[in-house]
Amino acid sequence: MSRWTSGRKRGRLLAFLNAAALAAVFLFVLVLGAGTALADPDEAPADPGVGAPADPPAPLPPADPLALPPPGDPLAPPPADPLAVPAGPVAGQDPTPFTGDPPFRPPSFNPLNGSMVGVAKPIIINFQVPIADQAMAERAIHISSIPPVPGKFYWMTPSQVRWRPVSFWPANTAVNIDAAGAKSSFRTGDSLVATADDATHQMTITRNGTVVQTFPMSMGMSAGGHQTANGTYYVLEKMPSVVMDSSTYGVPVSSSQGYKVTVTDAVRFDNSGNFVHSAPWSVADQGKRDVSHGCINLSPSNAKWFYDNFGSGDPIVVKNSVGTYSKNDGSNDWQL
Numbered sequence: 001m002s003r004w005t006s007g008r009k010r011g012r013l014l015a016f017l018n019a020a021a022l023a024a025v026f027l028f029v030l031v032l033g034a035g036t037a038l039a040d041p042d043e044a045p046a047d048p049g050v051g052a053p054a055d056p057p058a059p060l061p062p063a064d065p066l067a068l069p070p071p072g073d074p075l076a077p078p079p080a081d082p083l084a085v086p087a088g089p090v091a092g093q094d095p096t097p098f099t100g101d102p103p104f105r106p107p108s109f110n111p112l113n114g115s116m117v118g119v120a121k122p123i124i125i126n127f128q129v130p131i132a133d134q135a136m137a138e139r140a141i142h143i144s145s146i147p148p149v150p151g152k153f154y155w156m157t158p159s160q161v162r163w164r165p166v167s168f169w170p171a172n173t174a175v176n177i178d179a180a181g182a183k184s185s186f187r188t189g190d191s192l193v194a195t196a197d198d199a200t201h202q203m204t205i206t207r208n209g210t211v212v213q214t215f216p217m218s219m220g221m222s223a224g225g226h227q228t229a230n231g232t233y234y235v236l237e238k239m240p241s242v243v244m245d246s247s248t249y250g251v252p253v254s255s256s257q258g259y260k261v262t263v264t265d266a267v268r269f270d271n272s273g274n275f276v277h278s279a280p281w282s283v284a285d286q287g288k289r290d291v292s293h294g295c296i297n298l299s300p301s302n303a304k305w306f307y308d309n310f311g312s313g314d315p316i317v318v319k320n321s322v323g324t325y326s327k328n329d330g331s332n333d334w335q336l
Helices: 003-034 134-139 300-309
Strands: 108-110 115-117 123-126 141-146 151-157 160-165 174-179 182-188 192-197 202-207 210-216 229-234 237-245 260-268 275-278 296-298 315-319 322-324
Touching: 123 174, 134 141, 134 160, 141 160, 210 300, 237 275, 260 300, 275 300, 296 300
Parallel strands: 115 182, 192 315, 229 322, 275 296
Antiparallel strands: 108 123, 123 160, 141 174, 151 160, 174 182, 192 202, 202 210, 229 315, 237 260, 260 275
């Protein structure tokens, strides 16, 4: 074998050995780089957009029942009072002053300016001449009160309009009237209400919702059709004494139903002759039966208390009798 041939073989052998060595090195490096590739792979990381369920947060410690509440915001508005009376205008009232040309001459008012009256007292406005355009007149009359209460106008004659609240005035209400620039005001006092119950023949009196008196009474008898009609009345006037004469309404004094007697502590509640008054002759019947001609009879001491405490506009409610008071005599306001 020539030296060239022998050298060529040795060269091929060396090249083969070099290539094998490189392959072994490459394989070793590859194994080291793969790490645990031949073992089970680790769990894939969670998708950051979804998130693996986290451990639940630790529970909060229980609240201390003796701990003070956190301080409120001093600049926050106070909470609304659900029982507060509305401060703005209500149906039938207009607190704005009248402006423009008066559509009628200055009227007169009842109650008088500065008066204190009972909670059933209506506003009575008397015009100097009959009013042709009543709607125009109503628009020119601005009624307002503190607290405001809804109410309505109603006409008794072409020259007299009235306004009353839907329900009794609240106790201690200030009322203002602006009738085309003619102004007046009055106040209500305590809510003093007498309820005459014909089922029990008792009169119950409340002051601002609290019962203060219960009186035995006798009202109008059925004989002759003198029953005291159901309805809401109010005190019109008071007289220390008055002569009651049946002949004034067509019943002769000499007849079986006639009478002429002077009574004391008389409080008128309609314009048809009915009063709450002292009736010593019927004390035995009071609380048991009706024997009057329509008035409400009380004992002398009870009538004196009633006379001393009730005044203009204080309500008298008759219930469990017959009918409803509907005479157009100027005292049936609460039936209108």
